[in-house]
Amino acid sequence: MANRTAPFAPFEWMIAWRYLRARRAEGGVSVMTWISLIGITLAVFALIATLSVRAGFRAEFVDTILGSNAHVSVYPAQGVDEEGRPVRGFTDYAERAAALERVPGVIQVSPVVRGQVMASANGVARGADVYGISPEGLRATRRVGEGADAYGELDRFPQGIAIGSGLARDLGVTVGDRLRLISPDGMKTAFGTSPRVNAYEVVWIFTAGRYDIDQTRVYMPLVEAQSYFNREGLADEIEVMVADPDHIEQYQDALLGAAGQGALLWTWQQSSGSFLKALTIEDNVMFVILSVLVLIATMNIVSGLIMLVKNKGRDIGILRTMGLTEGSVLRVFFICGAFTGIIGTAMGVALGCLFAIYVDPIFSFVNYVSGGGVWDPSIRGIYALPAKLQAGDVMSAVVLSLGLSFVVTIFPARRAARMNPVEALRYE
Template identity: 45%
Template sequence: MAAASIDTKPFSPFEWLLASRYLRARRKEGFVSVIAAVSFLGIMLGVATLIIVMAVMNGFRKDLFAKILGLNGHVVVYKIGEPFTDYPDIAKAVARARGVEHAIPLIEGQVMVSSAVQASGAAVRGIQEADLKALKLVSDNIRYGSLDGFDQSGGLAIGMRLANSMRINVGDTLTIISPRGAATPFGTAPRSKTYPVTAIFELGMSEYDKTMIFMPLSEAQRYFSKLGEVDILEVVISDPENVDDAAISIRTEAGPTINVTDWRQRNETFFTVLEVERNVMFIILSLIVLVAALNIISGLMMLVKDKGRDIAILRTMGASKGSVMRIFLITGASIGIVGTLAGLLIGVVFCRYIEEIRQFVAWVAGTKVFDPNVYYLTRLPADINPVETGSIVAMAMTLSVLATLYPSWRASRLDPVEALRYE
């Protein structure tokens, strides 16, 4: 006759003891042990992969965000249908707007550049020396030459990749050709002029280093036949995320003759694609954790079936249904929780040394693992978001615990009489 069930204190030492014994399967229970090991590895690798991929996606977004906004203004002020000749007054008015740090007059143009050995397309930006130095992304990354005396030099500041492709250095000359030249009886003749290179910068974003050229504003006005005017004012604000309030204040200060657009509108497609890709990757990689959690269910179901006699003896000795359920709950949850913590550790360490790992893999494979010409950036970024990482860990642990509920409930419902009938 079975003893009366005595409901012990939840998660008492004897429950932990039995759960730990079940995790250390004997030789004849090797198959159950293999399933538990596979479940552990699945959750560990799933969590680690999810953390690493999301950190890399965050790093991509953060670095691209920093590069794009470090070179371009957060708000662009321009005019439609009339020359932008009153830009000094507009710039002073814009500078009074809430949250504005400074306004940069610019001339922009697409040109062809050529040297003695190569020709390529490029984007020219006419800018004043003080404004160029205020762009820390450029002024802090000058590799050769200097920006001192940029306005009076009549020279160019070009990207490192463009300099390498043109095979030129500081002091060499670069010919700029614009299709919009002087009008002649035979049509428009391209404008061509040779300039010395006074500075070479490296921004770390291959697209900018390969195509960007800075020219003194006064020289750009002469070259593009825009004396006394500019194309746009690029406005740098203190909080790029709060660009809507700044845009309203700029409109109020500058008056009705100007139009404005912000960095989100100019790069909307690019950042939308990044966000969609990031969300899809999260969903796809979460399936790895879900599959590993399903492995816990199958492993526990086999363990419950294998331990039917043990469960029956525990029940006849007075163990309650709750105790039996908690024993198997601890057994299954331990696999998931320890696997999650191991995956967290691996993911954080991998992200910490991701650039060294990339270089090692590239050395072993003998090829480029992260080609800057394809991925824009010159190094593999990884930025771990604590909130996002915490949500990944919480999700994995929750799935691990939920996966143990049904097998544990089945174990608690086992009838001791039926289990021992043929023993």
């Protein structure tokens, strides 16, 4: 019985390498190999680049939410006062806040008064959302308070207000200027309610990284906000920051119990849930579409191998008559196709990783060439195109590309292995 050849023996690699280096007379095979190589490279690059941008966009968007807003908002159900008039707010907010602070995992609790006003300066007026909050609560808001991308004197917040950089730019104010806030719900007189107009010194200007926040948000000391909005002794809600907001559900039962009777919870995932679900669906759809692109690129390997098998029919017949087994012939042509897939995948991974690492200068160049305005923060919400390179995304692209390359290579390789040597040499 003849000795069996060990799989992927050195001579099989040698034959495959000679076939890959097509001579000038076999230029068609060489062209198809290059087309396959470039196609796989570009497909893997597009897949990794898209996945990294989607991951970066999600990470940046979620970070701006968690860094600028409460992780959990505790708000009261509708109630009535002693005279039977509807009222909404916590009168015992200090006691409820103290109870919430004792919940394990809670890092900051801040009673808040909220209202909408018209902000005016230098003859320009803009709508603004006012948050009445304690100085400690403002400092703990990561993208607004201490350590944020901001300037001014945070220690002077009890004597002034903090505003977003977009609002400051629109109104033409900076630190030290005075900003007028106009509220329609002002003093109640015999002739009705008159608007309330107060001027406050701007002591802190922040950039949270979200267009809608920087364009509209104003922070005011809690006591001043209570007076300004006629909310003396009340807090509209209590903002809670936790140590692990990604798993906010594990805090809900404890927070609801500590908040007391008549309290309701609204988490950041509930407020942004529809957008996050839309991102997840879009990520899955994009992966499927780009997977089809990778499949189309790998199909070029089949075309190249079929041409190679046709050109090498005589060689296959000679090798078979010399004792080469069907398995050896299959492995020779499998190596030819797989080698193209491996090289193309490696080059695509390198290009994709470089794109993710240097996305800022690349995007700046594209923005410059196109004349600007490629990325509109008023639509996207954030100011720049982010990219986050994740090992899982790279591995998904590599496994997909190599898997498809290996699978499609088997069919033309089996065709070569099953070629009848007599038929191959009949007309030679």
